[in-house]
Amino acid sequence: MNAKLSVLFLTLALVLSHTLCAVVAANYVNLWWGGQYAGYSFPTYTAFFLAIPYGAGVLLCLGLAWFFHRR
Amino acid sequence: MKLSEKIYRLRKQSGLSQEQAAEQLGVSRQAVSKWESGVSVPDADKLVAISRLFSVTTDYLLLENTPENPPFPETSAPPPSPAGEESGKWRMAAGIALCLLGAAGLVLWGGIVAFSPAAVQRLDASSAVTLSGSGLLALLCTMLLAAGAFLLLRKRN
Numbered sequence: 001m002n003a004k005l006s007v008l009f010l011t012l013a014l015v016l017s018h019t020l021c022a023v024v025a026a027n028y029v030n031l032w033w034g035g036q037y038a039g040y041s042f043p044t045y046t047a048f049f050l051a052i053p054y055g056a057g058v059l060l061c062l063g064l065a066w067f068f069h070r071r
Numbered sequence: 072m073k074l075s076e077k078i079y080r081l082r083k084q085s086g087l088s089q090e091q092a093a094e095q096l097g098v099s100r101q102a103v104s105k106w107e108s109g110v111s112v113p114d115a116d117k118l119v120a121i122s123r124l125f126s127v128t129t130d131y132l133l134l135e136n137t138p139e140n141p142p143f144p145e146t147s148a149p150p151p152s153p154a155g156e157e158s159g160k161w162r163m164a165a166g167i168a169l170c171l172l173g174a175a176g177l178v179l180w181g182g183i184v185a186f187s188p189a190a191v192q193r194l195d196a197s198s199a200v201t202l203s204g205s206g207l208l209a210l211l212c213t214m215l216l217a218a219g220a221f222l223l224l225r226k227r228n
Contacts, residue, residue: 012174019181026185053209060220
């Protein structure tokens with residue numbers, strides 16, 4: 001049971017980290033395009049703020065995977 | 072009953088494999104195997120560790136004319152009640168469900184942000200609070216994950 005939970009949370013961490021990359025990249029491109037052609041005032045680096053909730057989620061899932069792996 | 076038989080029976084009753092018992096006692100699996108087959112006898116400190124692991128007294132382990140069922144030492148905690156086990160299972164299920172819900176929400180929100188920025192703009196425009204509505208959604212999902220982790224990591228009463 002603990003091994004399965006460990007794998008489950010490891011998989012969740014992997015999925016969330018991939019989503020993090022996709023979301024940050026998409027938003028960065030959106031902000032860059034908007035800045036170039038549509039008059040967006042937001043600097044492109046604000047796209048990285050989106051990594052905060054995903055980073056927290058990845059860390060939580062990794063922590064839980066480690067916890068269940070050790071039990 | 073001999074010490075070797077007692078160790079074997081206690082390990083079986085606890086549902087532990089030789090590897091798991093060895094890991095918890097800080098010895099090799101071969102050492103546990105030798106104790107159970109009577110080839111060797113555990114040291115004094117390992118006897119204490121065995122008594123703590125299986126919640127029995129060292130008297131029970133060492134004296135041969137002891138009853139079949141091991142007595143629980145007075146200092147040991149009573150076995151968990153069925154109601155406590157039931158609530159623990161529910162808490163674990165709730166924790167896993169919250170974590171899955173939070174992670175699924177984050178992935179869904181990520182999909183919306185990446186593939187439909189217009190939907191995010193509509194959501195933000197409809198938000199009455201300073202922090203954007205889509206940002207609140209991400210925060211809510213992260214909090215769900217954190218609540219699930221809290222439920223899973225909380226020690227059982």
